[in-house]
Amino acid sequence: MDFSLSSDQQALQETARQFAQRELPTIARDLEERNIPPSRELVRRYAELGFLGINVAPEYGGLGLGNLEALLVVEEFAKISSAVAFPVFESCVGPVRAIEHFGTEALKRRIIPKVCGGEAIVAVSMSEPDAGSALTDLRARGEITADAVILNGSKRWCSGGGHADGYVVYCRLSDAPGANGIGAVFVDKGTPGMTYGPNESLMGFRGVPSSDIHFDNAAVPLDNIVVPAGGFKQLMEAFDLERCGNATMALGQASGALEEVLAYVQERRQFGKPIIDFQAVQLRIAEMQMRVDAARLLIYRAAANAQMGLPSMLESSLAKCFANEIAREVTGHAVQLMGAYGYSREFPMERRLRDAWGWGIAGGAVDIQKVNIASALIGRRFDQRR
Structure with missing residues (x-):
């Protein structure tokens, strides 16, 4: 059992630390004061420097390193602020990894390289007004038809709501009770029938947008099913x-x-x-x-x-x-x-x-x-x- 980081891990950690401490404090202060997320230009710079998708497979645009390496970078960015670290967090340990592990190959190749390249941000949408800790009480529903999943319902506390380019949405995909009916689908921003509530004003997390998401007969392709019913x-x-x-x-x-x-x-x-x-x-x-x-x-x-x-x-x-x-x-x-x-x-x-x-x-x-x-x-x- 070795409690020391390898030389490569130390080098990655130091690179992240130097960049974060040199480049991000002023940006973090601005995001905090204005309650806005990092600019797309900054996210693309993260990608250019290899800070996105660190533990994502190379075939999908990641570096193919381990989870530990990804978390080393997340901490160095988080030391500056949650807001500047959030794109790294989402690309390495967020819903993108659920897509990588469980999504269709077509969905993986369409979404993940864009996230790793800084061209897209993906958020997760789990909670609902009556389902937070009791997540198996979800009511948002996706009705599977011959060529689409038709979503209806409302989601709460979505970090990235209204800002992200796509969402992994937990919902009911069958009539089975409790966890047995729950799965997840990927919904692109701009899908007809998908709307957002106002940006939440929270005690903290300024610069990490959060909002409700509402679905009114929003149709998504069957290939966008990340996990089918019963995959809770x-x-x-x-x-x-x-x-x-x-x-x-x-x-x-x-x-x-x-x-x-x-x-x-x-x-x-x-x-x-x-x-x-x-x-x-x-x-x-x-x-x-x-x-x-x-x-x-x-x-x-x-x-x-x-x-x-x-x-x-x-x-x-x-x-x-x-x-x-x-x-x-x-x-x-x-x-x-x-x-x-x-x-x-x-x-x-x-x-x-x-x-x-x-x-x-x-x-x-x-x-x-x-x-x-x-x-x-x-x-x-x-x-x-x-």
């Missing part, structure tokens, strides 16, 4: 990788906060000396480092054990739950250590705190991850309806 388990297997991405986005808020506050406590002077010389500050910094390292190791374990495949529910849920919780704690400590500078919107620390809370809600709330962990430990799912 496959969708959740793909989502195990997205959990690792979510964990890494949360980790990025914490590790970025720690790096920033380490510099601050060595420069900030009170009572005639740097505040790092006070034991209370030393203890707090040590506690923050312990939590960041532990979260990172849980994420690395899930990614490394999956290699090129999909992580297990247990390891991905452990990583997500722990990273979500420590991100809130570490960014909170960082705000406190920086005092008014941490609380001021003139500086990025308060934004890290707001985003850290969001990652523990997105992609399955913290307590749902704990239910997943207990379920994996005893080997059976819990029926929450009885």
Whole structure:
């Protein structure tokens, strides 16, 4: 068992770090202030530098590296902000990977190379007004006809809603009850009968657009079926990788906060000396480092054990739950250590705190991850309806 990154992994991590720290802070501030996503020009630049589809197969335009390599890059971008990291997140651990694993060959070749080339953004649409944690209560329905899937219903909290070029939409594809009737289809932006609600105004995640999506007899080709009815388990297997991405986005808020506050406590002077010389500050910094390292190791374990495949529910849920919780704690400590500078919107620390809370809600709330962990430990799912 080797806990060291290889020389190639270290080089990739350093390349991502240098680019992110040199090029993205000013952009991140602008996205935060204006609540707009990264420009298509910036996303194309990511592609040119090899930061999109890192773990996607080369035949679809990716680099063909492992999940760990992808998450190394996600963290370096997330240290700057969730908004600038989101295109990397979506291309490496998002719905594109569900298409790669389960979609038709025609759909893979039509969509994935565009994402890896920075020419398209794909989002996932899962939740509904009455189906968030209880995802098997989905009501949006796709009626399969001779030559199309006809979608009707509404989706909620779609990150990328109204901005992405296509959506992997979870919906009912048969009359079978519960999970047995659920599958997913890919819907192109601009499909007739598809409309969007207004961009949500959230506590954090500014620069990551989110909106409702409504379907009124929206027709999509049969080749756009990603997973047929009864494939809910496959969708959740793909989502195990997205959990690792979510964990890494949360980790990025914490590790970025720690790096920033380490510099601050060595420069900030009170009572005639740097505040790092006070034991209370030393203890707090040590506690923050312990939590960041532990979260990172849980994420690395899930990614490394999956290699090129999909992580297990247990390891991905452990990583997500722990990273979500420590991100809130570490960014909170960082705000406190920086005092008014941490609380001021003139500086990025308060934004890290707001985003850290969001990652523990997105992609399955913290307590749902704990239910997943207990379920994996005893080997059976819990029926929450009885």
